[in-house]
Amino acid sequence: MKRKDTEELHLFKGLMAKDDLRCFVEPESICEAMDKVDSNHTVFACLDENEARKECASQGRPVCGNCVKNLYANY
Template identity: 50%
Template sequence: MANASLSWMLEIVRFLTPVMLHIFNRCILLKIGVLLTTRPMGGYLLGELMLVYTLLEKENTEELHLFEGEMLNTNPETCNVPAKSICRKMNKSESSDTKFACQDEVAARKACASRGRIVCGTCVSHLYTDY
C-alpha cells in the first residue's frame, strides 16, 4: 500500500542528489512514516520506518538519556542514533556507556522503568506521550 501511494514521490526523487534525498527524507517522508534509501546499483528502496530507542549514560554524571533513532525493516540489524538525546541535553559524543540499543518503545519503557530515577525524566516522558 505504501508503495502505491508514494509512487509519485519515486518519480521526483530519481533526480535528487544524495544530500537532497536526505533532506527530502527528513522533511517529508519521516512525517508519514516511511523512509527512502538508495540502492547500491542505483534506484531507490522504500521501507517502513520503525522508531527505536537507545539509552546512553552521560560521562561524569551517570545520568541516562534516551536517543530516538530509526530502523528500516529492510535492515533489522542496525539503527541510527542521532547526535542529540530526546531532551536535547546530551550529545552522543558525551556517552560513557550504552545501556541498550535499538529497542522498540515497549522494551525501552520496561528498561527505563527498571532503572528508576537515574533516567532523564524529559526523555522518558516521550515514551508515554501520543501526539
C-alpha cells in the first residue's frame, strides 16, 4: 500500500477469501511503521512471498526497506 504523506510503499500481510476472491489485509504493515488507514492506494495485493519479492524489486526504491527485509527474514 502507498502511504499518503510520503508515497512510500509498505507491505501488509494478507489473506485471500476462498469464496469471493477478496483480499483481507492486517491493519499494520509488516515493518509496523504504517497503518492501513494511512494509505490511499493499493499497488499490488495478496501475492505469495516470491511474487511479492519480484514486485518489490520491480518497484525499486519507493518500497520500505524494512518491509522488504521482513520478506527475507527466517521465522
